[in-house]
Amino acid sequence: MTSETPMVFLVDDDPRVREALCSLLSSVGFRVSAFGSAAEFLEFEKPDAPSCLILDLQLPDVNGLELQRELAGGEAPPIVFITGHGDIPSSVRAMKAGAVEFLAKPFGEEELLQAIHAALALDKTAREHRSELAELRKSHSLLTPREREVLPFVVAGFANKETAAELGTSEITIGVHRGQIMRKMGARSLAELVRMADKLGIAPAIRPA
Amino acid sequence: MKVLSQTKRYGLAAVSCGLALALAWWFDAPAFCFFLAVMVTSLYGGQGAGLFAVALSSLAFDYFFLPPRFRFGLDATSFVRFAPFLVANLVIVGVIEVKRRAEEARRRIAEQVENAFVEIKGSEDRLRLIINTMPTLAWSSNPDGASSFINQRWLDYTGMPPEEALGWGWKVVIHPDDLAPTMEYWQAVLAGNEDSELEARMRRFDGIYRWFLYRVSALRDESGRIIQWYGTCIDIEDRKQAAESLSQREGELSMIIETMPGLVWCAAANGELTYVNRRILEYIGTHDKALAQAGWLNFLHPDDVQPTVHAWTHAVETGEPHEIQYRLRSFDGTYRWFHVLGQSAQDAEGHRTRWYGLLIDIDDRKNMEEALRNTQARLSRAAQTATVGELAASIAHEINQPLAAVVANGHACLRWLAAQPPNLAKAQEAAERIVRDGKDAGEVIQRIRALFKRTSVVKTALDVNEVIREVLRLIRSEAVRKGVAVETNLELDLPSVAGDRVQLQQLLFNLVVNGIEAMDGVADRPKRLIICSKQQAGEGVLVEVRDRGPGLAEPDKVFDAFFTTKESGLGMGLAICRSIVEAHHGRLWAAPADGTGAAICFTLPDHASTAL
Numbered sequence: 001m002t003s004e005t006p007m008v009f010l011v012d013d014d015p016r017v018r019e020a021l022c023s024l025l026s027s028v029g030f031r032v033s034a035f036g037s038a039a040e041f042l043e044f045e046k047p048d049a050p051s052c053l054i055l056d057l058q059l060p061d062v063n064g065l066e067l068q069r070e071l072a073g074g075e076a077p078p079i080v081f082i083t084g085h086g087d088i089p090s091s092v093r094a095m096k097a098g099a100v101e102f103l104a105k106p107f108g109e110e111e112l113l114q115a116i117h118a119a120l121a122l123d124k125t126a127r128e129h130r131s132e133l134a135e136l137r138k139s140h141s142l143l144t145p146r147e148r149e150v151l152p153f154v155v156a157g158f159a160n161k162e163t164a165a166e167l168g169t170s171e172i173t174i175g176v177h178r179g180q181i182m183r184k185m186g187a188r189s190l191a192e193l194v195r196m197a198d199k200l201g202i203a204p205a206i207r208p209a
Numbered sequence: 210m211k212v213l214s215q216t217k218r219y220g221l222a223a224v225s226c227g228l229a230l231a232l233a234w235w236f237d238a239p240a241f242c243f244f245l246a247v248m249v250t251s252l253y254g255g256q257g258a259g260l261f262a263v264a265l266s267s268l269a270f271d272y273f274f275l276p277p278r279f280r281f282g283l284d285a286t287s288f289v290r291f292a293p294f295l296v297a298n299l300v301i302v303g304v305i306e307v308k309r310r311a312e313e314a315r316r317r318i319a320e321q322v323e324n325a326f327v328e329i330k331g332s333e334d335r336l337r338l339i340i341n342t343m344p345t346l347a348w349s350s351n352p353d354g355a356s357s358f359i360n361q362r363w364l365d366y367t368g369m370p371p372e373e374a375l376g377w378g379w380k381v382v383i384h385p386d387d388l389a390p391t392m393e394y395w396q397a398v399l400a401g402n403e404d405s406e407l408e409a410r411m412r413r414f415d416g417i418y419r420w421f422l423y424r425v426s427a428l429r430d431e432s433g434r435i436i437q438w439y440g441t442c443i444d445i446e447d448r449k450q451a452a453e454s455l456s457q458r459e460g461e462l463s464m465i466i467e468t469m470p471g472l473v474w475c476a477a478a479n480g481e482l483t484y485v486n487r488r489i490l491e492y493i494g495t496h497d498k499a500l501a502q503a504g505w506l507n508f509l510h511p512d513d514v515q516p517t518v519h520a521w522t523h524a525v526e527t528g529e530p531h532e533i534q535y536r537l538r539s540f541d542g543t544y545r546w547f548h549v550l551g552q553s554a555q556d557a558e559g560h561r562t563r564w565y566g567l568l569i570d571i572d573d574r575k576n577m578e579e580a581l582r583n584t585q586a587r588l589s590r591a592a593q594t595a596t597v598g599e600l601a602a603s604i605a606h607e608i609n610q611p612l613a614a615v616v617a618n619g620h621a622c623l624r625w626l627a628a629q630p631p632n633l634a635k636a637q638e639a640a641e642r643i644v645r646d647g648k649d650a651g652e653v654i655q656r657i658r659a660l661f662k663r664t665s666v667v668k669t670a671l672d673v674n675e676v677i678r679e680v681l682r683l684i685r686s687e688a689v690r691k692g693v694a695v696e697t698n699l700e701l702d703l704p705s706v707a708g709d710r711v712q713l714q715q716l717l718f719n720l721v722v723n724g725i726e727a728m729d730g731v732a733d734r735p736k737r738l739i740i741c742s743k744q745q746a747g748e749g750v751l752v753e754v755r756d757r758g759p760g761l762a763e764p765d766k767v768f769d770a771f772f773t774t775k776e777s778g779l780g781m782g783l784a785i786c787r788s789i790v791e792a793h794h795g796r797l798w799a800a801p802a803d804g805t806g807a808a809i810c811f812t813l814p815d816h817a818s819t820a821l
Binding site: 013017108 | 605607609610611612613615617620621625628632638639642645686
């Protein structure tokens, strides 16, 4: 399932709300999948498309905040919380945990659509970010173990000679590794490589005191 | 006159004839001697002996004195003498016999008269004895009224000798105060009014006066003329005293009833009011006749007349004690509450004779009760409001949920209409959902208003299961928020109960909220709240609310006001529950649930039994 049509997931235990939001969102042109509980949502196989999750704070099985916590760190879509009675502590916790919006029922169309658009935009960025990172990881995986050892020195701005001294090899060998790294990673400049390393979470080597 | 035996009589005849013969021998007129003998014999010996003497005399006269002498036989001359002699003798015998018989008859009659006289004398003595010894003073008077006889009792009582008492002498023993009435009475009797009675005091021999009852009746001859008056005096002193002490006691009792600071009434067996004491009259500000004219019901508060008449009619019909409360109008037009008690009195055969009753002024108590009830109601409302307030979020959720759906559907509807081309089917669906969810929201608001509403208790036939479901709809969100799974186990076809919908909702609301809150601290096991309803033999419907909380340490105390195990809360919830259940004639109790947790149970009598 690969389609760029944005996908909206809806989890609310009240069928009336589910029906109404499904109708509204489909009229706007979203694809909507609605679930009555967190478990149903978790079981569902999500398509690879920009998406967001409209999540009711009160759910019969797992409550909304718990589901948010469970999803955090994964590739879960951004969350727009909706609630029948928003209390301040819950909304603070939700927002801190990265929710896009916290809407109190009943909410207007504009608020909801704005939140959904924001969430989708967020998801789009996240998705792009994720795919870029995936590319980098793929490139990184092509490096030989020795080249991976060399990379931190390169991005830390060590001269080949200094790196060779640190790793106990020749300057020429380091030069070859460096060239290979630049090629395999697809970096056109050192600056680009530095950004890539940063994205991959590779810390630059530390110059000895 | 002696009666002689046969032999003696004939002997008498022979002897008299012998004597006559002897006398005749000496006298010139022998015939007379024989006449004498015959006469004597006839007189004393009777007819037979007389005839025998005639025969003997004739023979002797012929033999001794007629020629031929000393021979029986008669010649012509002697026959002329003999014939008159015989005839004269026979005449003598005949005359004497007739005389004797007459004498005999007279004697027998005299004897009979004598006997009768003796007999009469005896019976008169007996009568006198009776009259003198009978335990009554008796007398008789001449037609003019003067006393002609006075019995011994009377004489013994007064100590008067009869000669003083007879005539008009008896007047001296009559009490001076009673003398005039006595004489009037006596005059009235003499004038023909015989049937009347008189009570008068009469002096005893020792000077003490005692009361007597005088009665008189007349003895009349065939022509109706009064021959004699007969009278009795009956000692009624003891009776009179008893009656007097009775009337005195009655007077005292009546005084007590009239003056005691209580309201007392009395009614006939048929329920008709016969007496009210002075206090009642003073209270209602009227007098006997006015009350009787107006009727006591007119003094009741109009609202109380119907139930009072009903209760009183029932009591009069069945004889059961009468008890009711009503408002009675006082002299100044204000009404006060009275507690009315009535008890029937019965005679020896068990027939109701009268009703006796009391009115007890309970107005102050009643007002206090009312105030207390109002306070309780206000307190109950306050606590109820507090409970509802605690659940404001949950309730808001219940309203916001359908509202959110309505708003979203509204937008959707507009969008489907604005689409190119418009999607009318989808728009219509959305519009229909708006209507449906809008109604939902309205119903939620109705339910909440009912919870807050202050209404008088109206009992109708209710399905307990329906009430349970209504309450659960309101609380569902709260339960979800608290992570409590609410389970129901409702028996189908429960009998309906007589109850006030709002109060029963409040009751269940309290119990369910209580159960949910009881499980706040539970982390080691699933939070479950189980509501069961079932039919309970003899007690109507049983409802049980069971939680899996820590249980109840003091199951007996939980229904007391201000008893609470929660840090926040008034501790009024279960106390209110109890007052609601009691108002519905049910029972409420706490039972430790099996395993962990607690169970609160209550019963409500079914509608059929409470309607009776």
